[in-house]
Amino acid sequence: MSQPIILYSHKAGPNPWKVAIILEELGIKYETKFLGMPAEVKGKEYTAKNPNGRVPAIDDPNTGITLWESGAIIEYLVDRYDTSAKLTYTSSPEKYYIKQWLMFQMFNNFHPEKLPSAIERYANEVKRVTMVLNNALEGKEYLVGDKCTYADLSFVTWGALAPFITGEQHKINFDEYPNYKAWMERLNARPAVKKVLEDKQKVMSG
Template sequence: MSLQPIKLYGHANGPNPWKVALLLSELGVPHEIDFMQMTEVKKEPYILKNPNGRLPTIEDPNTGIVLWESGAILEYLVETYDKERKFSFEPGTHEYFHTKQWLHFQMSGQGPYFGQAVWFSLYHPEKIESARVRYINEIRRVSEVLNTALAGREWLVGGKFTYADVAFITWFGVIPWITGDEIDMEKDLPNLYAWLQRMKARPAIAETLKRKEEINAKESK
């Protein structure tokens, strides 16, 4: 049975929509991205789909579901489209719960703290150095947790690449953008750095990240 494309509502620069796009690409599920302006997400018709007024949201014509929150979307995608469990594990196993554990860490730790670091580094109308430093230090802390966990292993759970690994990729792209040379990932976080390079070398990941860069370059003109 051929699948209809999933519609992914996103933003050209937004890490959360792109992490959904990365998993869709790895799963080989057809999809199209509706790139929205931030002025559109707080009003109708978008808030009728996502009352939180944030990105991403998906509409899946194959099942009829509309779903928001990127972590929930990743879980939905593997439960619906990863029947061979290439990127997930059998429900009830330790690995099944450990994969959820890392996804929740990404959602509660990496995303919010990295996002606040971006805000206080680039967008807050007042320069509050103490706030910027706090969130840069949180970037270091979250990164060190992962660097320690990845010692002696290639992937976070069960010796294979999963949706938990995918979830972390895009937010790490903000580090050189907002910290310059304050954080040297290759030198100070070698396990984390090698893990990111392994993921970026995967064909589906590489192709999607290249598409992201091209769209970002187009949007910035």
């Protein structure tokens, strides 16, 4: 692999940063192009790449592929570049459990347009998801097997937003979910995750 992957991103949204974490974890060279919202993301040039008009998307000049949907991009990157299975399992049932948790994450993604009208319902949903994760992590360090996989990493940006999405009124006390809290701390302590969250902080404040 020689040429950097192009990651189409937005400063604020969680999903492009989810992909950046996987790129960092796997040591894949990449360049980020930040698009303006909505003009560039909904514009002709970008929607020729991604007809859905959302970020992220990637161009991989090494294979010629253009791909969108963060979950599909993550599985592509792992399939193609994680040759030592650092972030995945190639055995069954583990590889399917990873998919299960990735899909669960996708399904519970924050949909920016669907948010503010129903803060209370949204807060309850965040609580419910946190509890499902907390229970799944009972006696375990990671969701699948005994190592950090892309299933775990797919929750990092969700976890970073979760405390803020519920508003002051419906604030969640994450101390009530000790397995979840320890897991998030474990994920956030990884050098690749730290780097990406710092990069995000930088572009958001810059």
